[in-house]
Every structure is written in C-alpha cells, then in structure tokens.
Amino acid sequence: MKLDFTPAAVLFDMDGLMIDSEKAVMACWLEAADIHGVTLEEDLLHAMVGLHEKLCIALLRERRPDLDIRTLGETTDRLYHDKVEQGLPLKPGIIELLQWLTDLGVPRAVATSTRRERADQKLHRSGLIRFFPIVVTGSDIEHPKPAPDIYLKAANLLGVAPQHCLVLEDSEPGVRAALAAGMTPIQVPDLKPPSPEVIALGHRIVGSLTDAHTLLRARYTPCEQGA
Structure with missing residues (x-):
C-alpha cells in the first residue's frame, strides 16, 4: 500500500x-446517565463516534425518545469539560x-x-x-x-x-x-x-x-x- x-x-x-478522547466522551455519557438514573447502550455510543454534536443529539432523540436529552447532554458536557481541562492523552x-x-x-x-x-x-x-x-x-x-x-x-x-x-x-x-x-x-x-x-x-x-x-x-x- x-x-x-x-x-x-x-x-x-x-x-x-x-x-x-473518544473513550473519555463515552465515559462521560455513561457517568451522566448514571447520575440521572438511566442507561445508555454501548452500540448507541459507538454510533455517535465522529458525528457533529447536532447529529449526536438527533441520533439520541431518534433511538432514545424516552430520555431528557437536553439535561443529559448538559451534564455530559460539564463532565467532559473537566476532563479536557485535566488533559487528555x-x-x-x-x-x-x-x-x-x-x-x-x-x-x-x-x-x-x-x-x-x-x-x-x-x-x-x-x-x-x-x-x-x-x-x-x-x-x-x-x-x-x-x-x-x-x-x-x-x-x-x-x-x-x-x-x-x-x-x-x-x-x-x-x-x-x-x-x-x-x-x-x-x-x-x-x-x-x-x-x-x-x-x-x-x-x-x-x-x-x-x-x-x-x-x-x-x-x-x-x-x-x-x-
């Protein structure tokens, strides 16, 4: 090649x-889900890899209409901000x-x-x-x-x-x-x-x-x- x-x-x-960073993002989504007492499937998180934030939210709303996506996303964003500040490998x-x-x-x-x-x-x-x-x-x-x-x-x-x-x-x-x-x-x-x-x-x-x-x-x- x-x-x-x-x-x-x-x-x-x-x-x-x-x-x-992808593992850190997934960990933050899972932590946020735990904080709010819900679950997120691993295959759903993998499907979000590489997508723009708007497309991720659209995918979540399509696959999990039962969730409060806005609140979950805000918690995830806060957790991830802290991880980035600490430094990602x-x-x-x-x-x-x-x-x-x-x-x-x-x-x-x-x-x-x-x-x-x-x-x-x-x-x-x-x-x-x-x-x-x-x-x-x-x-x-x-x-x-x-x-x-x-x-x-x-x-x-x-x-x-x-x-x-x-x-x-x-x-x-x-x-x-x-x-x-x-x-x-x-x-x-x-x-x-x-x-x-x-x-x-x-x-x-x-x-x-x-x-x-x-x-x-x-x-x-x-x-x-x-x-």
Whole structure:
C-alpha cells in the first residue's frame, strides 16, 4: 500500500485521531446517565463516534425518545469539560508526525466536527495548536461531516486545491467527508473498526499514525525535503 501522490497539504481530524478522547466522551455519557438514573447502550455510543454534536443529539432523540436529552447532554458536557481541562492523552506518533511535517514546511490544518470553543480548549490544553495555523470547526460550516464542507473550507483557507490534499481521519463520517471533497483519506480507526461498507470505499486504512507517517515519508524525496 503506497500513496500515489505527494500531498501539498495534510488535513487532520482531531478527536480519536490526534487526541485520545473518544473513550473519555463515552465515559462521560455513561457517568451522566448514571447520575440521572438511566442507561445508555454501548452500540448507541459507538454510533455517535465522529458525528457533529447536532447529529449526536438527533441520533439520541431518534433511538432514545424516552430520555431528557437536553439535561443529559448538559451534564455530559460539564463532565467532559473537566476532563479536557485535566488533559487528555495524545495518540501515539502524532507529535512526531506533526513535527516532521512542520520541519518540511507542509501546510497543515485541523478540520474537526467539534464546536469552536471546545476545539480551541482541546488544542491549547494538548499543546497541538502550535502545529496548526488553520483550524476549522463544526461551528464554522453549515453542513457537518459526512458532508465535504469542513474539508473544502480548510483547503480553501490553506490555498491548496482539494485534489492535492491528504486527510487523516479515524471515523466513517470523516472518511466520507474527505472523499466527497475530492481528497485522499487515510483512515486510522480508533474505537470503531471500519464496517464492510466503509472498507468497500477503497481508501487506505492503517493501524496507527506511525503507519500513516511511513506512507507519507515514502512520498517526500530528499530533494523535496530540502526545498
């Protein structure tokens, strides 16, 4: 498995890709459910992975109309805010990859479904913000992933044509968004393994950010690295 082009820019998802946050989110939903004396199914929580906040709420209302989703969501948000403030772990290999791309001068952007306030909180608390001149969030676009809007906006802000962009994603909605934008995604699955339908999309799927880094290294020749 190789890359067939040298990316002019690399766009990054945030949660589950750079920051090991998905387990923390699920734990907060479960804790909030316990506080309010209700239960949430694990498969429902997994279905929410990678979705914009509005889509998560819509899914909850569809699957669990018996719940007070607003109150449950507010409690979850408060619990999660505290976890983010305490610091969430980074995914292995992310700092090495970002530092390498920075040293090469490859343009980079974050494209996350997370709302602006929370995304800024995470990027600053984790120290990742120093690698990204451009951050596009779910607050900045009308149609969230799997629509292509967020990736198209990031590419436009970087001044790079979509077809020259590489996207690193962990989730199905993110992969579909990248493909819809005409970009090349590499998926690094987190909690939710790719479904047969996602695998059938034919994109590259790797086991870690280190594997993604290896694919990228093969595309940048010594000449390009010195440019």
